[in-house]
Amino acid sequence: MQQVHRQEKEQFKKLFQQEHIDRFEDRFHILEIFLQTEEHLTADELIEVLEKSGYRLSADFVRDTLRLMCRFGFASKNRFDNGVVRYEHFHLGQHHDHMICTKCKSIFEFRNDRLEDLQLQIAASRGFHMLQHRMEIYGICNDCLQDRTQAIPLGAAKQGERLMIKEITGGSGARMRLLTMGLRIGDQVEVITNQNRGQMVIAVDFKRFVLGKGLAEKILVGQVA
Numbered sequence: 187m188q189q190v191h192r193q194e195k196e197q198f199k200k201l202f203q204q205e206h207i208d209r210f211e212d213r214f215h216i217l218e219i220f221l222q223t224e225e226h227l228t229a230d231e232l233i234e235v236l237e238k239s240g241y242r243l244s245a246d247f248v249r250d251t252l253r254l255m256c257r258f259g260f261a262s263k264n265r266f267d268n269g270v271v272r273y274e275h276f277h278l279g280q281h282h283d284h285m286i287c288t289k290c291k292s293i294f295e296f297r298n299d300r301l302e303d304l305q306l307q308i309a310a311s312r313g314f315h316m317l318q319h320r321m322e323i324y325g326i327c328n329d330c331l332q333d334r335t336q337a338i339p340l341g342a343a344k345q346g347e348r349l350m351i352k353e354i355t356g357g358s359g360a361r362m363r364l365l366t367m368g369l370r371i372g373d374q375v376e377v378i379t380n381q382n383r384g385q386m387v388i389a390v391d392f393k394r395f396v397l398g399k400g401l402a403e404k405i406l407v408g409q410v411a
């Protein structure tokens with residue numbers, strides 16, 4: 187990677203000077219600090235790292251430089267899970283894909299040549315000439331999964347999770363309400379949506395249920411046995 191980064195800096199110097207881009211030295215510092223991280227950073231996070239390294243640059247200037255870095259192919263941006271824009275290195279010929287934990291928001295990189303080939307084949311089989319793709323796997327990372335051995339309130343479960351109802355708290359009132367809805371302990375639940383802090387939609391046996399926040403907190407769920 188050291189070698190690659192050295193080449194990136196040389197090309198950056200060449201391109202930015204050739205294009206007469208202003209404040210070259212400051213922009214070069216931003217590139218250097220950016221290349222020292224191996225993360226998927228927001229503009230604000232990069233500004234923070236720059237400040238820690240002793241570079242006080244205006245947010246607008248850093249954002250502008252990031253924009254240029256994307257335009258000239260030194261960085262690429264991605265909006266994972268409809269969240270904020272994140273930037274990462276863009277190294278020529280070094281494609282990778284991402285796994286994103288919906289719980290702790292960690293981002294993991296991977297590359298699988300069979301998967302890459304398969305995507306090309308699928309596209310080609312439709313007479314489609316693939317130019318690029320974005321492969322993002324959303325789920326729960328290994329660390330977060332360890333925590334899931336404990337029962338959690340259904341309200342805290344993430345979209346797409348499949349869990350089992352372990353316990354219903356909140357007295358007989360809540361239990362009765364759930365029973366009349368047709369939900370009981372041992373049911374396997376799939377979280378269809380759980381975005382706004384209000385209602386959530388779950389599915390049990392191909393049927394959808396809308397639950398209010400209060401009720402969702404009273405249902406304790408855990409890993410499917």
Ligand SMILES: [Zn+2]
Pocket residue numbers: 281282283302319321
């Ligand atoms: Zn890929």
Ligand SMILES: [Zn+2]
Pocket residue numbers: 287288289290291292326327328329330
């Ligand atoms: Zn996680």
Ligand SMILES: [Zn+2]
Pocket residue numbers: 226274282283284295
């Ligand atoms: Zn990445």
